[in-house]
Each structure stands twice: as C-alpha cells, then as structure tokens.
Amino acid sequence: MTIDPVVVIGAGPVGLFSVFACGMLGIPCYVIDTLKEAGGQCMALYPEKPIFDIPAYPAITGKNLIEQLKEQAAPFKPRYFFQKEVQKLLPQKDGGFLVQLSDQESLQASAVLICTGGGQFTPKRPPLKEIEDFEGSSIFYHITDPALFRNKRVLIAGGGDSALDWALELSTSAEVTLIHRRHQFKGQDHSQEKLQDAIAEGRIRLMVPFQLAGLKGQQGQLRAVLLVDDQEAVVEIETDYLLPFFGLDIQKSPFQDWGLDVEKGTLKIDPATGQTNIPGIYGAGDCVTYPHKLKLILTGFAEACQAAHFIKKTSGQPYKFQHSTSKGVLGF
Template sequence: MSDVIETDVCIVGAGPCGLFAVFECGMLKMRCAVVDTLEEIGGQCAALYPEKPIFDIPAHPRIEGAKLIEQLAEQALPFEPRYLLGQRVDALREDGEGFTLRTSADRTIRCKAVILAAGAGAFGPNRPPLDHLPDYEATGAVRYMVTKREEFRGKRVVIAGGGDSAVDWALSLKDIARVTMVHRRDKFRAAPESARQLAEAAARGEVEMAIPYQLHGLEGTAGQLSAVVLATLKGEEKRVEADHLLAFFGLSMELGPIAEWGLGIEHKHVRVDPATCMTNVPGVHAIGDIATYPGKLKLILQGFSEAAMAAHAIHPRVFPGEALHFEYSTSKGVPHG
C-alpha cells in the first residue's frame, strides 16, 4: 500500500522558487510537501551550477548557487516541509476537497492547492553528436556541468559553447587549468561584460580560442580522453589535447506528465494570471520559469515574488472564511509549527 501524505499545499519542484514558496506558505500557516525528480533540493542551482556565482539576488552582490540553496533551505526549515526527492509527480486529480497527486515512487499526496515550481520541467543537456560519447560521459571526461571547480586543477580542458555558462566557466577555470574555448563564430551570446573579459583573457594568452570550429570527434582509450578533434564548416580539422570536454549547448526541456494535466500550455510553459499565478485550473498555481504571462522575466527574484502572490491567493482555499490580515515579517516574526 502506498504512503498517503496529507498537507495543505503540494509544491512540485525544489528549486529556489519552490523553496521560497515553502517559506511564504509557512508564514501563512500552511503546511507544504515538496516533490522533485532530483535526489537533492536545489533544482538547477544545485545540479548545474553549485559553484557558479549569481549576481542578481537582492542584498547579495555575489552568491554561489549552492549557498543560495543552503540559505533558502534554512529559511524554510522552521515550517518543517516534507521533501519527497528522487521522484516525479505522474498524475494530478481533482477531488471533492482539493487534489490528489501520485508520484513515481508510489506516494499519494492529498492537498488543498498545488504550486508548480518545476523550472521548465525535466531537463537534461543537449549532447553533441559524437561517436562513443557515452563511454567518455561514464568516466567524467565529458561533462555538461561543473560541480567542483578544483577537479579541473592542472587539467587540459576544452570548453564548447557560446553562451553564459561556457564563457563564465572559461573565465573561472583559466587560472587553474589549460583552457581551450571552442565556438563556431567569434561572437558570443554571453553577457557583454563576460565576453569582453574573455577576449581580454585570450589576448593575454590565458585562454586559447578555437574559432570558427565545432566539435568533430573524441580521441582516447577506455573512456579516458586524450584529445578533442575540431573542424570548420569547410572541413579543416584541428586536434586539441585534452583531459576533459565541457559541452555547454543548453538544456533540453520537457514538461513531462505536467503537459497532460489539462493546464493552459504555451510553448512548453504554463499560462497563469499574473496577479495570482493561478492556472486555468483553480487551485493550481505556477511560479518561476515554468510560468508565463505578459511581461514575464525569467529571473529568480521574479519567481520569489510569484511565490508570495501564489501563497496569498491560496490561503482562502486552505482556510475558507478566515480573513487574512497582511502583516510584515518584521512585525510578526517567523511562526513555528
């Protein structure tokens, strides 16, 4: 028999916005269960860039992804959220008093309201079409994220891609590794300041630039990388000795079972009312990157604001007939239990 969890709000997604939604709901005395497919809380911050600095969190001029998650978890801790990790919400059904959700781990959750904070759904890296790629992935020679910067100290690292992740890690690793940057053109999609810093680093000889090249092949034995083969569109090849290939070609996003729940879907995002973050299904709200509405900005700080709006909109469903008197945390403090 599967476990049955009774709670006020089920939050789907344990990334930054989902964790802050625990706090906002807790401040309104609403209990939360949080489900995530990953084995740890933190979403993309924990899985993809735990050591990457984030610069647009208010009051934090610079904070690493893992540290942000640590502090959000500490902020949510007084409200004792129930975390169900390493499992996916497969089904959502309305019942007489709220919703029943089923997870891939055979758990049943009954709640009065749902907050979707699932980023852009299940995500995975866009992999380059290279022969024997799984062999090199298995040994860690080819990676799509950096979790521990020190693992690359003294290594020969080829970084492929033209966006923020590729450029930021080239700048971060150039001081401890021999970095070769591969891109198909000389213009990068990264933040202009980061692109400028990369160009200056290349001019000083701190980063080798392989432009205009694309990944063409991998050389090595038993999954141990020895070189990356590059090629131009004209077929000109170049061999770069390497211990690691970091490929940053973005993420492939899939909504998964969420797409089957009867929600208003728009380009793999869920449409919501910007005033309440409610979807077309009353009681189901969406916040963070998965939510879309006119003027939406994909910023963590906007997701935090949406968490607060969703929590206040949900309160009447959890406590029908009870007036909600808005109070600032500075005056009411943080309630417990």
C-alpha cells in the same frame, strides 16, 4: 487538525520560497523536481553569476541564493523528490489531489503549487560512445565548484557565453583548452576580446574548427579526448576533465493535459490568489502569466506568498495574517 501537504512542482528559487511561505502558515510541502538538485535556472544556467536585483542583497550568485533559500526552507522540513516527474494530477472528492509520479509513486496533496519555471531543462549531451561512464566524475555540463579544476587539464567545448566565460574563469587556475566547431564564437563581444588576450598570453589554448569524436579513460576518469577537424583528421588531447557547453533542451510541462488554461505555454493565474482555472491548483514564478507579469525572481517570491495565503484561507483551518517578526521561525 493537520493539513495534507501542498505538492510544489519545481525546486527552483520560487519553489523553494514556496516551502517557506507555506511553512510560515503551518502547511507542510512535498517538492518534486526532475533534476537531481534544487535551484532551477539559478543552478543550471548561472550558478556563479551575480544577481543584483534580489532585495537586501547588493549582489548574490545564483548558487548562493539557492543555498540561502534552502536554509530558509529547512526549518519547515520539506520532503524533496528529485529526478521525479509528475504524470497526473487527479482531483479527489475531498477537494485535494492525488499526484502521480513517473515511478508509480503517488502523493496525497491538499493543493498543488506549480513552479516549473522555464520548463525541464537538460543539457545537450555530445553523442559520444560511453559518455555516461564519465558524466559526473570527469565530464560536467555545469560547474558548481570551480576549485575541482585547480591545476588540472580542462578541455572546454562550445562557442557561446558559457564556454567563453568558463574558459576565461578557469584559465586563472587550470590548464585550459577551448575547442569549437567554427572559427566564429557566439559569446559576447567583451568576452571574445578577453579570450583573444588570454590566447595571446598563452593562458588558453584554442583549437578550431574541431569537434568531439571520442573519449579515452577508465573507471570514470578521463585520460584523453579525441577531436576531429573539418578535414576529418583526428587528434588526441590528454585531459583530466571535459566540459561540453552546447546549450540546453527545454521541455514544457503538459499543463493542457492536466486541464489547465495556458497562454503561449504559460499557466494563466489570478495574481491575487495564484489560482489557475482549477480550484486547488496554483502557480507561481516563470511558469505563470497574467497582465504585466515580470519574469523576475522577486516577482515569483511574491506570487508564491499570495498563493500560500490563499491556500490557507481556503483550507477550512483558521487563518490569521501575521508578520514573520510576530510569528517567528523555529531555530531563530
């Protein structure tokens, strides 16, 4: 007897580990994310930052952790649905769910595991005409491959940690101009000190107070960016890339519309089983709450494992606890 897939909502680190945890118990997974790639906060917010509290990794960057998690999930052949949003979770008579996606597609699920973390985040886009023509080719809101900018002209816009960190990082291999609408930066003090050194040494050109005003180029390739200062004077800066770091808009999932109990926007679950107030709907990771919950990746991994085991125990199929060393994984 086969078991219908579990629909995992959210392909952050916890959603990815859920695929492994379910897979080890013989449960296939569909994974849905509104973003166009897996990784959640690790990829969207800090791909190049080292994480120090993942067991057995003294240090691992957000990007590398996600690569490892995808590799760990791969033997269980998850089916990913990117750039899709869940609209409705409809309980079925047999105890499963019909999961309705934004594009009319529906998925049959034996259970639903919600791993929506901090919510759906989208980068704040500067309101520039025809910006979409350059996004993904000359304009990026997060960096996954710093080598792309080697020996290129890069214009970075913003005054927070991301803008400062990337200006400093890329200044070792690219021609970097940093613009900000104010004279003051919000980045950490030590980054601001390093920035002053880099400006003094001529590694970064600073332009303040300037804002983005227009784009020039064709076929997805930027040629120049127009900037306007606080006196409305416009200047044109030639550049190959524009990296706007203006923060993120975050939208929480409509848990209450799905009939789920929430506390301060997070799902209330039983940590022993991962179950919400609706039997068959589970939660793990940053989107859940219970007494003394820690918003850490390793905590989310354990929650995903608890949920996977309870899903199997209540599936009507035989359940047996086994260590991975006994069960093994295909391909190893």
